[in-house]
Amino acid sequence: MAGESTFVYLPYLMGGVVTTLQITALAMLLALPVSFLLALGRMSSFAPARWGAGFVIELFRGTSAVVQLFWAFYVLPFFGVELSPLAAGVLVLGLNEGSYFSEVVRASLKSIVAGQREAAVALHLPRFYTFRRIVLPQALPIMVPPFGNAAVLMLKFTALTSLVTIQELSFRAGLLRSNLGVSSDIYGVVLAIYFALAVGMASLVWLAERAVNRWAGREVIPWRELTSRRASPAPKWAFRR
Amino acid sequence: MRGALWDWAYAWSVMPDLMRGFALTVQLTLISAALALSLGFVWSVVRLAGVPLLSPLAWFAAEFFRGTPFLIQLYVVFYVLPNYGIAFSPDATGVLVLGVYGAARSVELYRAGLESLPQGQWEACLALNLPLSYVWRRAVIPQVAPVVLPMLGNLVIVMFKDSAVLSTITVLELVSRARDAGLASFRFLEPLTLAGLLYWAVSYAAARGVRRLEARGGHR
Numbered sequence: 001m002a003g004e005s006t007f008v009y010l011p012y013l014m015g016g017v018v019t020t021l022q023i024t025a026l027a028m029l030l031a032l033p034v035s036f037l038l039a040l041g042r043m044s045s046f047a048p049a050r051w052g053a054g055f056v057i058e059l060f061r062g063t064s065a066v067v068q069l070f071w072a073f074y075v076l077p078f079f080g081v082e083l084s085p086l087a088a089g090v091l092v093l094g095l096n097e098g099s100y101f102s103e104v105v106r107a108s109l110k111s112i113v114a115g116q117r118e119a120a121v122a123l124h125l126p127r128f129y130t131f132r133r134i135v136l137p138q139a140l141p142i143m144v145p146p147f148g149n150a151a152v153l154m155l156k157f158t159a160l161t162s163l164v165t166i167q168e169l170s171f172r173a174g175l176l177r178s179n180l181g182v183s184s185d186i187y188g189v190v191l192a193i194y195f196a197l198a199v200g201m202a203s204l205v206w207l208a209e210r211a212v213n214r215w216a217g218r219e220v221i222p223w224r225e226l227t228s229r230r231a232s233p234a235p236k237w238a239f240r241r
Numbered sequence: 242m243r244g245a246l247w248d249w250a251y252a253w254s255v256m257p258d259l260m261r262g263f264a265l266t267v268q269l270t271l272i273s274a275a276l277a278l279s280l281g282f283v284w285s286v287v288r289l290a291g292v293p294l295l296s297p298l299a300w301f302a303a304e305f306f307r308g309t310p311f312l313i314q315l316y317v318v319f320y321v322l323p324n325y326g327i328a329f330s331p332d333a334t335g336v337l338v339l340g341v342y343g344a345a346r347s348v349e350l351y352r353a354g355l356e357s358l359p360q361g362q363w364e365a366c367l368a369l370n371l372p373l374s375y376v377w378r379r380a381v382i383p384q385v386a387p388v389v390l391p392m393l394g395n396l397v398i399v400m401f402k403d404s405a406v407l408s409t410i411t412v413l414e415l416v417s418r419a420r421d422a423g424l425a426s427f428r429f430l431e432p433l434t435l436a437g438l439l440y441w442a443v444s445y446a447a448a449r450g451v452r453r454l455e456a457r458g459g460h461r
Contacts, residue, residue, distance in 0.1 A: 062441035062448075064405035066416050067433060074420075074429035152308075159310035163409065170313060177320070184320035191313045198308040230300050232289035233356040235363050238381075239290035240373065 009176050009186075016169035017193065023090060023158045023168060028151055030094025031101055038102035039109060053102075060099035065160060068092045073164040089161035097154055104146045108139040144212050148205030152198055159194070169193060252431040255422040259432060262418030263439050265332075269414060270401045273336050277343025277400065278393060284344055285351035299348070306345030312406050314338050319410045335407035335414075343400045347393060354389035355381075387458025394451035398444050405440070415439060 041053025060068065072088040083091065112135045120130040162171035173190045176182040213219065288299035306314070319334045329337060358381060366376045408417040419436035423429035 058441070058445070062444050063437040064402040064416065064440050066405035066408065067419075067437045067440060070416070070420060070429070071433050071437065074423060075433055078428075078430055156308075156310040159312045160406070162312070170310070170316075174316075183324065184316075185324060187313060187316040187321050191309050191317055194309045194313060195305060202308075230297070232291055232296070233352060233358070233360070234289055234381075235367075236291040237367070238363065238373070238376070239286065 009180075009182060012176070013169065013172055013186075013190070013193070016167060016172035017197070019166065019168040020155070020158050020197070023086070023093065023161060023166065024151065024155045026090045027093035027097065027158070028154055030090060031098040031150070031154070032147075034095055034098030035101035035105045038099060039105035042102065042106055043109065056095070057099045057102060060096045065092070065096050065157070066163065068096060069160060069164050085161075085164050085166045089158075089164055089166050093154065093157055093161065097150055097157065101147070101150050104143060104150075105139075108142040109135060111142060112138050141212060141218060144209055145205075148202075148209060151205060152201050155198055155201055156194065246430075248428070248431060251426065251428060252435060255419075255432045255435070258418045258422055259415065259435055259439070262413060262415040262436075265412070266401070266404055266414040267443075269332065269336055269339070269407065269412070270397070270404050273339035273343060273404070274397045274400055276336065276340030277347055277396070280340065281344035281347030281351065285348045288348055289352060289355065303345045303348040306342055307349070311338070311342050311403055312409060314342060315406060315410055331407075331410050331412045334410060335404070335412045339400060339404060339407070342403075343396060346399075347396055350389060350392040350396065354385040354392070357388045358384055391451050391455040391458065394447070394454060398447050398451070401444060401447070402440060 038053045038057055041049045042057070044050055044053075069089065069092050072083065072092050073085065076083060076088065116134060116138075117130065120134055125134075158168060159170045162168060162174065165171065167175075169190060173186050176186055177184050284299055284303065288296055288303060290296060315334065315338045318329070318338050319331070322328065362380060366380055371380070404414060405416040407414055408420065411417070415436050419432035420429075422432040
């Protein structure tokens, strides 16, 4: 049973939770600038920049994250690049998520209608000024909800870093099981902890979204709309025989 | 071997093992995908039908599977369930968990597909008193399928890449084979790079196929 032994080791597991949250935060901090660089690279008029960004995105989206982690952990030292497991894990997670998120950034930037860019050109505004003062302030609020989703995804993603010996939640549970003979039931506890973390984080994201929208003077999503995701988009009678 | 950055002879020697792992990866992915899409369909119907108790339960189960790491789900089925007399082989565990995880993710896709249908159409069908089977067959599915099929295709590609996690429960798929080859010779560059290339080649080709499916759906 998961009984007493689990509770004795709970502080040790909680230390793993702290590491899990740290990796999540660090990897997201990396993913954000990476996604912008890749999105701008893909949209650049300079062909090598487009190819470079396309290559990185293809590299991280086309291969498995596990392969990328093992590559950073086992192969990079072969080239003389000695990264700590934590650095390797954060690097891979950040670049991987950044590659996926760059599509969101690109779509948000593109969603700013062409007329506004043309107006800026007509007014002879400098290109960087147009980007900083006209495109970005409108595109950023669009990116906030998907960024929140990406953060919750990242939380789940960090479990994989246990494979490269980072002592986060999953790794510590494995250590307790294999070295201290704690019942493997501990993974049930770990699963519950991850779910609680994900729910907590999703709630925080939701609050942050509300705050950003209120600050930007945009419509605040009412609670009802959030719970409406639980409702079916088809009427009840559609499923009656 | 020493000195050379990329050793072709060594790369060639690990290929048979890698291909065996690759074959298993493809096999496990296809079986899990079949399980995910069929179970996901039933799961979505239960989730969307508005049955008291059952539909909220299906909603919660889908959220739970989507909200927890695949790796830990795998560990729970592989390490915890045997304590309670439920044990599967590593391969079966992998297919089962990958399939259920994929099914849970597909539930959200089916919902999004149905949401793309203008809600007035339901009312129109009701007003015209069309038979229910006719509504689904001739109005709903022809409009929802072009939206949902590419999303399901992308899901299968994601599942293909996620199947690498099965290497953690001793399934001898592509990544385990690559890692074992590396551990045996202390050269990881060739096997891991080749494994990455195999993943890339398949997901690139599959993604192109999905994009064509998407483009076709848009025109009809």
